[in-house]
Amino acid sequence: MNTNPKIVVVGAGAFGTALAAVAASADGSDVTLLARREETAEECRRTGRNEPALPGIDLPAGLKHSADVAVLGDAEIVLFVMPSQAHREAARQYGPSINAQATIVTCAKGMEQATGRLLTDVLLEELPGHGIGVLSGPGFAADIAKGLPTAMVVAAAANETATLLAEALSGPTFRLYPSEDRIGVQLGGALKNVLAIACGIVEGAGLGDSARAALISRGLAEMSRFVVAEGGDADTVRGLSGLGDLVLTATSHQSRNLRFGIALGKDGRASGRQGELVEGAFAASVAARVARELGVEMPITEAVAAIIDGRLDVRTALEQLMSRPITQE
CATH class of the missing domain: 3.40.50.720 (NAD(P)-binding Rossmann-like Domain)
Structure with a gap:
């Protein structure tokens, strides 16, 4: 070169x-x-x-x-x-x-x-x-x-x-x-879009900044588990292509994924928005499916996929997340 x-x-x-x-x-x-x-x-x-x-x-x-x-x-x-x-x-x-x-x-x-x-x-x-x-x-x-x-x-x-x-x-x-680490860099970019939709849902539903902070933290844990299971490096998730990209996309209204999630949160359900062109809408169902195949727990990703697919409304998804068994962080 x-x-x-x-x-x-x-x-x-x-x-x-x-x-x-x-x-x-x-x-x-x-x-x-x-x-x-x-x-x-x-x-x-x-x-x-x-x-x-x-x-x-x-x-x-x-x-x-x-x-x-x-x-x-x-x-x-x-x-x-x-x-x-x-x-x-x-x-x-x-x-x-x-x-x-x-x-x-x-x-x-x-x-x-x-x-x-x-x-x-x-x-x-x-x-x-x-x-x-x-x-x-x-x-x-x-x-x-x-x-x-x-x-x-x-x-x-x-x-x-x-x-x-x-x-x-x-x-x-x-x-x-x-x-x-091509695996970690790619999965960070894909999964942060899913988590940005989740943060948008939190904002649109009026659940508060504490809920957003909890979601970002637990979302990073999901991302790390998935990256490792796919053969990537957990450290990559804590860098620019993981945490850095997530912070930007989950907090700025320039993000289409965040705006898409806000609309979902306000409506309470997908309401025909499945076809909108946001990368996170595609990535949610794919990542949830692959995670199940790998035996990786990704409850936030699963919830976002279910909301987008119309299988869950926002309130039910929240209740399911909050009622999960308490485990070590």
Whole structure:
């Protein structure tokens, strides 16, 4: 991997645009934002902005815009920035055009709903021969694009690769920490969305800040058990991609998962909201199913999944959680 590798960001949504912008802010960078439609790329070139995704934010002049998959042919780093459930299809669509030596980095926070697999496993299956990494942690797209200080994590199978990715993608206000724990980093990103929905339910139902604090604490314990059972490192849960991301997503109204949970808490039940596009809504049922298969107790995740699926109302779920047997913390 070169000192200034060619980077292509696949996905011109808010987060993809933000990551492309911060990577393009580095001296000597070569970054292309690959959009699905030529109209999007042309509008970005013409205005220097991606208004539908990041309204009012100017993009770096050096950032390139394209809708031609040919730009993937000599890319050294390819970021996949699309919803978690679209990763397999995207890998099949873009895979034939990607440089055989490129490292692929998933930037989504979720698990594949149909199989319960991690996104790095999906990419390893669909794009054999490529190095596969994951970028996750506490960072809202608008904050990153505005140049507000943000720190996240990038993980790869080898620390050397993770370090090279961190150096290539970091910018003056955007710092990436390398990690070798792809499992822990991914599960932290996926499960914090579930817990953010739970915190939203607490807020929407008017249950108070003490309940939110208890939920975050016990939710982290669930997350840690699950990460270890999947082969990850419990210490990762206490870092940026676990605790850091959870604190941000569970307390800021910029979070779609928190807002989704608030609506559930106010309504008292799902009320037809199952189809809303929030990653935590997919991750809850997947994580609950996999946890049962692994024999891992995850009562909060189970409750969130049951509420979203319409099997429980909020009050009944709360009563069940509060009546669980008392055990050591």
